[in-house]
Structures are given as C-alpha cells and as structure tokens.
Amino acid sequence: MAGLVKLLWKNRKISSSVAMAVRIKYDEKEKSRLKQMMIYEAKCLQNGYRYIAGIDEAGRGPLAGPVVAAAVILDPNVIIPGINDSKKLSEARREYLYDEIFNKAVSVGIGIVDERIIDELNIKQATFMAMEIAVNKLSVKPDCLLIDAEKLINITIPQISIIKGDSLSVSIAAASIIAKVTRDRILKEYDKKYPEYGFGKHKGYGTKQHIEAIKSLGLLPIHRRSFTKNI
Structure with missing residues (x-):
C-alpha cells in the first residue's frame, strides 16, 4: 500500500x-x-515484569534438518513495523525483519537441535530442548516468558502459554521470524551440499520432490530416521 x-x-x-x-x-x-499484538506484553509489564521473552520454533514437521527455536526480548518502547507470524510473511519480508529484530531487540537467543537428537528423544522433547537453549542464550535474563502453545518444565521463570501465540503476541511473532529464517538458512546450505534433493525449495518438508529424491537417492545423514522409516 x-x-x-x-x-x-x-x-x-x-x-x-x-x-x-x-x-x-x-x-x-x-x-x-x-x-x-502487544496486549500480553502490556499485561506482563503491568504485573511488574521488565524483560519479557517471546519463544517460538521452526521445523517440527520436516523430514530433514534441525528444529530451531528462538527467544526474543523486545524493547517495549521500540516499534518494529511489519512483525507478524512468520508464516504470513514473504521470504523477503522475513529476511528484512530478521535484521530489524536483531538490531533493535534487547536480546535474541537461538537454540538448534539436530536430527540425531530428534531421533533419540522425539520431536516434542527436542523442541523443548531447543527452546531452553534459546532462553539460556539470551544475554539479558528474562523475568517472564510468552510461549507459543507450550510450557517449559525445566525452566522456573514465570510463563504464559498462548495458543496461536505467533499471531497474538509481537514477541512470539518476532521469535517465529528469527527461528524460521535461521532454519531456512541452514537448509539452503544443505542445498549447496546436496543439490539433487531440493532443500532450497522445500526446506526439508515432505514434498513430492523430496520423497522421490529419498526413494531414488536414499537417505542422507541429515534425514530424521524416525520421520522417514515408512518411505
């Protein structure tokens, strides 16, 4: 517009x-x-919390690659126009906002858990691990967490679980952008290493192209064995 x-x-x-x-x-x-989208953050501030971290993940469903989580503490006095659920944004817009968030956020933490641990634990527990790593990598310790539909039992910081939080909380939306862009960049590097599998396009998800590549070329070290055993 x-x-x-x-x-x-x-x-x-x-x-x-x-x-x-x-x-x-x-x-x-x-x-x-x-x-x-700042209603939850405003309530936390009213309750005396100062550093509110939004948490989200990318990559629960793919057949290959890691699950990535991000934790983002935004400055309540700094507005970043355009922040939204990463799924509602174009790739170019996500890339732009990724830099904006890193430049203007109070702190950003990223957690990456690879396919081997996903197979060892299961995707849910691996996601929790990635989220915990992301929180622990924040340079400023949060005093409240806003999480997209989850709760971290190994972290004692007060938490609020929000269904569809990436559409309802600006902090979670920011985390969704960081997680998505980080994971997509990892898969683009895999695409350079394994160009015949098409990771640059499908990002490891179970598309027809990806499944046909697995059937004809076999599994790679980055494939999740627990996700691909029926292919």
Whole structure:
C-alpha cells in the first residue's frame, strides 16, 4: 500500500495531501495491529515484569534438518513495523525483519537441535530442548516468558502459554521470524551440499520432490530416521 502511494505521488496521479492522508491511514492501521499484538506484553509489564521473552520454533514437521527455536526480548518502547507470524510473511519480508529484530531487540537467543537428537528423544522433547537453549542464550535474563502453545518444565521463570501465540503476541511473532529464517538458512546450505534433493525449495518438508529424491537417492545423514522409516 505504502509503495503504491509513493509510486502514484511520484507520477503525480494523486496530490501530496491525498498521499499523506493515505500514508497516515496506512501507518495508523499498522500501529493498531501491533498494539493489539502487544496486549500480553502490556499485561506482563503491568504485573511488574521488565524483560519479557517471546519463544517460538521452526521445523517440527520436516523430514530433514534441525528444529530451531528462538527467544526474543523486545524493547517495549521500540516499534518494529511489519512483525507478524512468520508464516504470513514473504521470504523477503522475513529476511528484512530478521535484521530489524536483531538490531533493535534487547536480546535474541537461538537454540538448534539436530536430527540425531530428534531421533533419540522425539520431536516434542527436542523442541523443548531447543527452546531452553534459546532462553539460556539470551544475554539479558528474562523475568517472564510468552510461549507459543507450550510450557517449559525445566525452566522456573514465570510463563504464559498462548495458543496461536505467533499471531497474538509481537514477541512470539518476532521469535517465529528469527527461528524460521535461521532454519531456512541452514537448509539452503544443505542445498549447496546436496543439490539433487531440493532443500532450497522445500526446506526439508515432505514434498513430492523430496520423497522421490529419498526413494531414488536414499537417505542422507541429515534425514530424521524416525520421520522417514515408512518411505
């Protein structure tokens, strides 16, 4: 919307006053959306918590590669326009916001648990491990955690589990972006090493292309044996 307004103004299709009005309307809409996504953070601040970490993961379902979790503490006084559930964003937008979050967040922690541990433990426990690693890697210790639909029993910090939290909490949404971009970058490196499997496209998920590659070429060290035994 904002890009369209700039283009129309540049070509003098609309007046400067109309362009400004549309731009303000666009900005106000985004501010309203983000304000709605800060409700949980606002409640935590009202309850005396200072450092609120959102936690989310990427990569529970794929047949290959690690599960990645991220923990993000945002500055409540700094707004990062565009933050949303990573699944609702384009790859280019996620990459842009990844840098914005790292540059403006109070702290970011990332936890990566590989396919060997996933097979050894199971994906749920491996996800919890990745989340705990992410929390422990924060340079600032959080005093409250907002987690997407989970609870970490090995961490004593007060926690709030939020169903569909990546759409409802700006901190969890930020974590979802960090986790998704981090994991996608790992799979792109695998794509360079194993180009015939197509990891750059499917990111390890069980697409037709990926399953056919496994059937014809066999399993790789990065494949999750517990996920691929029926292929």
